[in-house]
Amino acid sequence: MSSELMKALAAVVEEKGISEEVLMEALEAALINAYKRNFNQAQNVRVDFNNGEARVFSRKEVVEEVFDPRLEISLEEARSLNSAYQLEDIVEQEVTPNEFGRVAAQTAKQVVTQRVREAERGLIYEEYVDREEDIVTGIVERLDARNIYVSIGKVEAALPVNEQIQGETYAPHERIKVYITKVERTTRGPQIIVSRTHPxxxxxxxxxxxxxxxxxxxxxxxxxxxxxxxxxxxxxxxxxxxxxxxxxxxxxxxxxxxxxxxxxxxxxxxxxxSEDPVVFVANALSPSQVLDVQVDEEEKSTTVVVPDYQLSLAIGKRGQNARLAAKLTGWKIDIKSETDARELGIYPSETSVSYEPKEEVFDLYSEED
Missing domain, CATH: 3.30.300.20 (K homology (KH) domain)
Structure with a gap:
């Protein structure tokens, strides 16, 4: 068992990238568990790997009066083994059963596999938790009613319905870029949520x-x-x-x-x-021309005057252009046509200036967009 076991451990260390210390701890825990379940003897034991051979040692505390012989040993008995023992010392004795190798190998295989899986999940979590708020290219693996699952390397990430762009379709094996919004540690391994809608x-x-x-x-x-x-x-x-x-x-x-x-x-x-809200709000309403921006610092709101023929462009379809401009600037925006502003007596003002959008930006779309 020993040579095969050590070769298997070395292969796992190299293949999975898990430290040898983690695997040895997992194996020791597995063998201790196997010993307690199958031999029902000493309850406080440790496993020692000497040249790859597993040996079990009971650990008993030296006491004046023994209540549990599986955990304690009398001072007299301890000194019969070694005269140097004192009260509260720990006495170790080898208790490796003859059939321990076979039973331990069967049980250890299951436990080590579980610990290796947990260690792998831990490594994956540590790798991806540092990539929150980062962009990755993934491959669409499968779809269900709620999520699209995207392979982003060693793990599948979930792209929920509310993080999918409306009207966008995803075909299996398609490569897409996604934004990692959340990485959580769960009993089933790291859960990664990605988005196509996040700013x-x-x-x-x-x-x-x-x-x-x-x-x-x-x-x-x-x-x-x-x-x-x-x-x-x-x-x-x-x-x-x-x-x-x-x-x-x-x-x-x-x-x-x-x-x-x-x-x-x-x-x-x-x-x-621009740090000047007048300029920034005017820029944000592009592609519309802006004639005037009046600012109310206390309310953090603005009144914007635009040419009559550009009122619908400034507001946008379903108010989208104005709504996005308000989100972008953090200012409330009330848009008025030049005619309405003149009738209300708020235009022209002393600071009225015409702001023209930068044409090179919007040559990509038509004004109807």
Missing amino acids: GLLRRLFEMEVPEIYDGTVEIKSIAREAGDRSKISVFAHNEEIDPVGSCVGAKGARVQTIVNELNGEKIDIVEW
Whole structure:
């Protein structure tokens, strides 16, 4: 048994990447369990591997009066073995049964297999828990009524219905990019939840496609996303000579178009961030032209005036453009046409300025979009 056992352990260590110490602890626990179940003798034992041979030793405490001979030994009996023993010392004696090898091998196999599985799950958990809020490429494995299961390496991740882009279909063996939102340790191993709708997916895609974002030259300040339909992203360049919007769009829109393709046509508006809420809100409402932005600092709200013919564009279908702009900026936005604003006497104001959207961003879509 000993040579085969040690060879098997060495193979598992090399193949599974589990430390030898973990396996030896698992094996020792298995053999102790096997001994107690099959021989019903000493209850406090340890297993020693000397040159690969398993030997069992009982451990008994030296006491004045013995109540449980399986756990205790009298001082007189202990000193008959070695005169140096004192009270509360531990006496060890070999109690390896003749048939221990066969019985232990059968029981140990099951327990070691379980411990190895637990150790593997622990390694997988440790590997993926550090990848929360990261993007990975996975392969669609199977689908059921609630989830899509995506293989992301050593483990399957669940893509729940509420994390799937509406209208998007997934075929078995299809490769998709997903965002890891949660990694939990469970009795069945690590449970990993991924998303296609999380704003973090958009952030990571831009980091992958835009070197200036990856190296920190351009910073993503905020993201507002309605997955599968439209998103807005605000960016800022720490170097005044760098155009943050142009960096994200790329030559002829190549960079942003790659991300749009990955998200199956989701439209993406890229606007420049500003610490001035007037400028930021105006930028966020692109592609609409903005005539004036009036700010109420206490209510953190704004009143925006746009040309009459661009009112519907500023608001967007079902209010989407205004809604995304509000999420992006963190400001409430009330949009009024130029005519209505003049009738209310709130336009023109002393600070009225016309804000034109950056055309290169929106050449990717028609105004009807």
